[in-house]
Amino acid sequence: MSFALPAISYDYTALEPYIDAMTMQIHHTKHHGTYVNNLNGAIQGEHGGSLKGLSLEAICRNVHSAPDAIRATVRNNGGGHWNHTFFWTIMAPSGTSSSAPNGALKGAIESSFGSVDAFKEQFNKAAAGRFGSGWAWLCMDQSKKLFITSTPNQDNPLMANVADQPGLPILGLDVWEHAYYLKYQNRRPEYIAAWWNVVNWDSVAKYYDEATSGKAPVLEVPLQ
Missing domain, CATH: 3.55.40.20 (Iron/manganese superoxide dismutase, C-terminal domain)
Incomplete structure (x- = not known):
């Protein structure tokens, strides 16, 4: 098993005019997609055995102990995958969620x-x-x-x-x-x-x- 690019729960156009659709599409499919692919490549490669089966959160928490040969790749791309998966969820079209903390x-x-x-x-x-x-x-x-x-x-x-x-x-x-x-x-x-x-x-x-x-x-x- 390997990680997959998560879907976003709203359309790429949904955050306009504050964040434009083209940025959202490129950010999600190209940038986030690359982090997922690179993380999978590192884990599935010859040095990734100790990381196979770990959750994405566990990979981030234990990135300091990843094998030397892939530590930088795992740190950059495991972090990139978690950060963006989180990022999409803390945004929503204006007017569809509470407008301020309460x-x-x-x-x-x-x-x-x-x-x-x-x-x-x-x-x-x-x-x-x-x-x-x-x-x-x-x-x-x-x-x-x-x-x-x-x-x-x-x-x-x-x-x-x-x-x-x-x-x-x-x-x-x-x-x-x-x-x-x-x-x-x-x-x-x-x-x-x-x-x-x-x-x-x-x-x-x-x-x-x-x-x-x-x-x-x-x-x-x-x-x-």
Whole structure:
């Protein structure tokens, strides 16, 4: 068995005008698809025996112990597969999910950052300030407090022996240029500001509830 590219639950056009259809199609089929194919190649190759049968989450959590010959490939592509599988689920067409955090999630954000607006400002800084390619994240730590961090390339906070600040992600933003360049060119802050219009706060609330139980986001990761 090997990993398969997951479907997105909405059309490529559904996030317009904030994220354009061409970007979504290329991002999903080409970029995410390549991560899946490269991860499968590494696991199915001569050095991947210890990784066969592991879940995608387990691969990310244990990437530091992957065989030397494929560790970089697994780190980049296992992270890329998990990050994007997660990313598609925390976006939704504008107006189809809660327009802002509420309930326990809102309370946790206000407790950690003072207000939702202050949280967004700090998150925006992390996303805009990530040099080169990478991600910005809202996570829960072991004390169940929320924090913001960023990671380079396709690393994520599940990679405890890799990430500067490990934790359970509940929200993440892809700031690789391929996520926004067709529409926003070099205007990353404009992309970040527009992205808030398509955040699926219902999914984020679900992942927050899972994190309070000590679980990483429960994602549908198809196999073939």
